[in-house]
Amino acid sequence: MGKVTSLDVARKAGVSQSAVSRTFTEGASVSVGMAKKVRKAADELDYRPNILARSLITGRSRIIALVVGYLDNQFYPDALEKLSRALKEKGYHILVFLASNESEQEAQKVVDELIDYQVDGIIAASVSLSHSLAKRCKTQNIPIMLFNRRQDNPSLSSVTSNNFLGAKKATEYLLATGHRKLAHISGWSETSTGRERAAGFTCALEKFGLEPYDIIDGMYNREKAIEATRKLFSKKTGLPDAIFVGNDHMCFAVMDSIRYDMGLRIPEDVSIVGFDDVPLSSWPAYNLTTVRQPINKMIQSTIKGLMDLIHNDLTEPKQLQLEGKLIVRGTTTNRVKEKE
Amino acid sequence: MGKVTSLDVARKAGVSQSAVSRTFTEGASVSVGMAKKVRKAADELDYRPNILARSLITGRSRIIALVVGYLDNQFYPDALEKLSRALKEKGYHILVFLASNESEQEAQKVVDELIDYQVDGIIAASVSLSHSLAKRCKTQNIPIMLFNRRQDNPSLSSVTSNNFLGAKKATEYLLATGHRKLAHISGWSETSTGRERAAGFTCALEKFGLEPYDIIDGMYNREKAIEATRKLFSKKTGLPDAIFVGNDHMCFAVMDSIRYDMGLRIPEDVSIVGFDDVPLSSWPAYNLTTVRQPINKMIQSTIKGLMDLIHNDLTEPKQLQLEGKLIVRGTTTNRVKEKE
């Protein structure tokens, strides 16, 4: 029966249309009797207020744009699911925008689209908005939270784990357990996470007085990571005894390549450490030693930050960095003991 | 700077507000000169039409609701990504609704929410809408496509692969390669896919004159699948020589359990076949023999079906079943040859 409007309900209940509006508006003043009458009529007609019409007036759509690159790295569907649940609690829903880290022009289009939908806020997961695009959103008054990515320019709020420290911890652990020829297959060097994790790696080595065995950009991509692995093991100068990989998603490819291409054993021949601790990492097939990103806290902080931005525009940008934790599993071994 | 409206643009260009509307409305009649003038002013003001306001009139929000259970089975993020890209081409975007196959009441709420947003259509992936809820959507005139799920009642359109045939093929392959003690860890028996795949399994066995070694409901859940595996291997009556598992997601758990709990080899001790062919299945760590769901065709048909429903309400419900294909990889072996 097509659309039932508030007017239909009003007529049926024998009250004014505004009375209907009020009973469905949080915090409006309606008497109990009125509310009851209206609710009854509404139920009978199966009436629901039209959010879009409401948005037009209130200026709030209750839609949050989630901008995300690919969904093949399990970290992101996991985050999407958790973000969606948390936002639902607050009466928001997620409109998905896929942005494949492509050209500025593509990004431009995505921003256009999400402005069109009058979204109340943006969660940019894994993608980096250029300065000009960020400014456009600011002009349009759409708050942005960066999730798992930071901007050099501190005008944008962001939530990440401390990638530098996490990578440093992981590397120090490898050093403490007797590894000396450490390679790094890094996250994409065009991303903050990629660079910061690489920096943590080299910093730990430097402090220890060691040179990296090698650093290759894996670009957060399975194929690139496999290439990198092959390159690493084709060196004539002896093999690495440990590889720190920029994220778990690449790690799985690296491990597969080491085991099934190279025919080497993990961790006996080479130790592996990842970053993220996605669910797959704890599955026995990989059982990966990795730096856990505190995803629940990250989600929580992202939502809180976004809500703050939406409700009082006063808040100034904050770049939150949460502590990660090294989870030791089966892809690393203590080479110190072995020598004793 | 808040919102720039069509009126602002109109004033700046020195034309009427309707002229602005027309230049931004597909298929409206405007002269080239007028369009140019308007576009110029619009660009200068960084104007974009407000989709929500437009929706109010046209009755189309360009929002599609994707209702999905969990995102931990890689099949769904993959589908989400592909659906999103395909819909974007057509000018639609996906609003995510997580429905954890819970109570009727929860489902009720989800339907409420998606009606609120005036979505143009619903893609129900993996969740089954009860009859009454489906009817409510029909009353509200919101078309529904079931994705990877069928309804007994044929009033809803759906796209699936032929689960019965796929399962039958898989089982026949196991029989043809000399397996005789076939167990099935099934998909959730409350779902059409779970039931149809189980039916394909038993049908193939029956034709061959064999009894199933055992059938246990794994409920599309990792933990349940592991439990089922343990149960299977605790039987006193000899072990199964092959297991057909209801989907790949459970399969990974089953394989891990067999290898790392039981200490058995795949496929030497037991062959394994899955269903779906998610990306992970082709990774060397699992290298899974499985029935491929033709996901691209499924996506394509789902979108086409939905668009048909949206544009001409005339179309009557169609339950499309696409052909799946057995992909033979490393988790099965030919036991016939061995005996020769």
Add this chain to the structure above:
DNA sequence: CTGAAAGCGCTAACAA
């Protein structure tokens, strides 16, 4: 082709 005017379904003053 263009402008004026009506109205989509709703909320938010404003009176009563």
Add this chain to the structure above:
DNA sequence: TTGTTAGCGCTTTCAG
């Protein structure tokens, strides 16, 4: 507390 009224930003008749 309630009803009346004026828009939110847009599309779509309807005249011209």
